[in-house]
Amino acid sequence: MNIYVGNLSLETTEDELRKEFTEFGDVTSVTIMNDKYIGSGQPRGYGYVKMASKSEGATAIANLEGKTLRNRVVNIVEALPLSDNSGTVSLNMRNYSRPHKKRERRNIIDKTPVMQA
Numbered sequence: 001m002n003i004y005v006g007n008l009s010l011e012t013t014e015d016e017l018r019k020e021f022t023e024f025g026d027v028t029s030v031t032i033m034n035d036k037y038i039g040s041g042q043p044r045g046y047g048y049v050k051m052a053s054k055s056e057g058a059t060a061i062a063n064l065e066g067k068t069l070r071n072r073v074v075n076i077v078e079a080l081p082l083s084d085n086s087g088t089v090s091l092n093m094r095n096y097s098r099p100h101k102k103r104e105r106r107n108i109i110d111k112t113p114v115m116q117a
Contacts, residue, residue: 001050001054001057001078002048002049002050002057002079002081003048003049003061004046004047004072004077004079005076006045006076007045007074008043008045008047009072011045012032012047014047017032017047017071018030018047020064021049024051024101025056025059025060026052026053028050028051028052029050030047030049032044032047033046035070057078061078066074066076099110109114
């Protein structure tokens with residue numbers, strides 16, 4: 001189970017977060033998001049904890065939601081999947097074919113078509 005942890009202090013470390021969740025089960029990974037893409041590397045104040053089973057994750061969420069870590073009340077919820085192939089529309093534009101039609105504009109006065117490219 002993947003768990004979103006929000007409103008983290010910028011000083012919170014992955015080890016501290018792992019320690020909080022380990023009390024409720026096996027933690028497989030901990031990631032605190034940062035600004036590595038813009039170059040600063042500064043923490044963003046949220047992260048993800050992946051737990052081995054859904055039941056352990058649910059127990060951790062129930063017990064840690066609203067807890068104070070480093071003087072901040074954290075928000076903890078089950079993370080939504082990035083994608084699932086159960087009927088969602090793909091945004092892959094390479095597979096999108098748009099028919100190329102010439103647009104037709106009508107003259108307002110006499111209603112005759114005027115062709116445009």
